[in-house]
Amino acid sequence: MDEALLGRKDQEEKWKITWSGFAEELRKVSYMAVPMVAVTVSQYLLQVISVMIVGHLGELPLSGIALGFSFCTVTGFSFVFGIAGALETLCGQAYGAQQYQKLGTYTYCSMISLILVCIPICLVWIFMDKLLILMGQDPEIAMEAGKYAIWLIPALLAYPLLQSLIRYFQCQSLILPMFLSSCAALCLHIPLCWTLVYKTELGLVGAALSTGLVLWFNVILLGIYMRYSSSCEKSRAINFNNIFLCIKEFFRYGLPSTVMVCLEWWSFELLILLSGLLPDSELETSVLSICITITSLHYFVPYGVSAAASTRVSNELGAGNPQAARLSVIVAMIIAVIEPIMVAIALFSCRHVLGCLFSDEKEVVNYIAEMIPLLCISVFMDSIQAVLSGVARGTGWQKIGAYVNLGAYYLVGIPVAAALCFALNLRGKGLWIGILSGSTVQASLLAIITAFTNWRKQASNARERMFERLITADDESA
Numbered sequence: 012m013d014e015a016l017l018g019r020k021d022q023e024e025k026w027k028i029t030w031s032g033f034a035e036e037l038r039k040v041s042y043m044a045v046p047m048v049a050v051t052v053s054q055y056l057l058q059v060i061s062v063m064i065v066g067h068l069g070e071l072p073l074s075g076i077a078l079g080f081s082f083c084t085v086t087g088f089s090f091v092f093g094i095a096g097a098l099e100t101l102c103g104q105a106y107g108a109q110q111y112q113k114l115g116t117y118t119y120c121s122m123i124s125l126i127l128v129c130i131p132i133c134l135v136w137i138f139m140d141k142l143l144i145l146m147g148q149d150p151e152i153a154m155e156a157g158k159y160a161i162w163l164i165p166a167l168l169a170y171p172l173l174q175s176l177i178r179y180f181q182c183q184s185l186i187l188p189m190f191l192s193s194c195a196a197l198c199l200h201i202p203l204c205w206t207l208v209y210k211t212e213l214g215l216v217g218a219a220l221s222t223g224l225v226l227w228f229n230v231i232l233l234g235i236y237m238r239y240s241s242s243c244e245k246s247r248a249i250n251f252n253n254i255f256l257c258i259k260e261f262f263r264y265g266l267p268s269t270v271m272v273c274l275e276w277w278s279f280e281l282l283i284l285l286s287g288l289l290p291d292s293e294l295e296t297s298v299l300s301i302c303i304t305i306t307s308l309h310y311f312v313p314y315g316v317s318a319a320a321s322t323r324v325s326n327e328l329g330a331g332n333p334q335a336a337r338l339s340v341i342v343a344m345i346i347a348v349i350e351p352i353m354v355a356i357a358l359f360s361c362r363h364v365l366g367c368l369f370s371d372e373k374e375v376v377n378y379i380a381e382m383i384p385l386l387c388i389s390v391f392m393d394s395i396q397a398v399l400s401g402v403a404r405g406t407g408w409q410k411i412g413a414y415v416n417l418g419a420y421y422l423v424g425i426p427v428a429a430a431l432c433f434a435l436n437l438r439g440k441g442l443w444i445g446i447l448s449g450s451t452v453q454a455s456l457l458a459i460i461t462a463f464t465n466w467r468k469q470a471s472n473a474r475e476r477m478f479e480r481l482i483t484a485d486d487e488s489a
Contacts, residue, residue, distance in 0.1 A: 072155060074155070102178060136164060182326070294374060317343075392447065429445065
């Protein structure tokens with residue numbers, strides 16, 4: 012194995028940090044990142060459009076769909092999204108090692124495993140109304156949320172297939188099919204959701220059905236491309252015996268990956284819950300919700316870069332090119348530093364008028380203006396940690412990332428937020444400073460780990476694992 016790596020010495024020379032190498036890597040990362048931003052935004056807008064259309068039915072349906080989707084995200088979609096992150100390591104390194112058949116095997120293994128995971132989640136969603144009532148929610152809103160969740164189950168069952176296919180294409184840098192299918196699904200969702208909500212008078216049930224239909228539509232488009240495109244000819248071939256042999260390995264990366272995702276997502280949900288305990292809870296909750304919306308909208312940009320970094324790093328490690336993997340990290344981090352600085356400058360310049368986009372209340376607008384400096388720092392730290400998390404997924408550090416997120420948000424972020432908010436009476440500012448401290452710790456720890464990484468050793472380990480998987484699977488299937 013060492014001889015194989017030494018044999019690539021000449022190839023690695025061109026990946027040393029030169030202007031030409033940097034420019035080439037920047038082109039590759041940008042080629043992936045920009046369409047991935049569009050893919051992620053398209054999927055996010057499915058829910059935004061549903062809420063906007065249902066919101067015109069009245070306050071009760073709006074509250075029902077908002078509560079229902081929030082609960083469904085926490086208990087279902089976040090788990091599936093996180094576990095599917097295992098493919099960024101497995102498929103990415105397999106593609107780099109030119110073990111193309113393994114891509115199809117891992118992808119179908121992911122589909123089967125995630126559908127099995129969705130079965131208990133479906134049971135939770137069926138009884139969501141009763142759970143929400145036990146948690147102290149308004150019974151009428153809980154009933155609406157429960158009804159929405161039940162009819163959203165078809166969307167949940169499509170989500171494992173969609174996320175598996177997205178990772179399958181992403182690891183091969185086949186971004187255009189995902190971009191076109193996501194845009195087509197979004198364009199279908201707008202008239203379909205409006206028709207089902209108003210013309211058939213299904214209300215929020217129509218919005219749930221529309222979401223499920225467009226997700227299945229997206230899956231079908233990607234499945235057709237995978238089946239018939241010459242680009243997927245080698246990677247769509249599978250060994251059915253190996254699919255079930257890979258389940259243990261898939262969950263070895265998938266479970267820490269979902270812990271990484273869920274711990275971070277849940278911390279922001281806790282932020283909203285804590286804001287509801289403040290004296291002027293309506294103002295505090297509204298302002299924090301707006302702040303989270305702003306940072307969430309920006310997060311799609313670093314997530315696109317994160318996906319590109321994950322793919323490039325996993326591909327190069329699987330191919331045994333440690334210097335190229337290191338260069339990919341450097342390029343992605345430079346983007347992660349420059350882009351949020353530009354966004355932060357724009358936010359700070361518009362701090363006195365930004366709140367007007369969300370509210371006509373002067374108190375809310377002024378409060379948001381006070382929060383903008385903190386938001387600028389959050390935008391920067393979120394960009395850094397998002398890209399470093401992508402590097403962690405591409406390298407196979409999901410377990411390390413899980414421990415980092417646990418310590419950053421639940422040993423630092425949430426306790427600091429609670430102390431500043433309630434003990435020092437900083438209210439919403441204290442909550443946001445707390446969560447900002449969590450993301451700062453997360454980014455700092457991941458940066459230290461990445462900075463001291465021996466990329467040659469990581470490439471050697473990736474190659475050894477890849478060929479060990481291949482030999483082991485062939486022996487067991489024989």
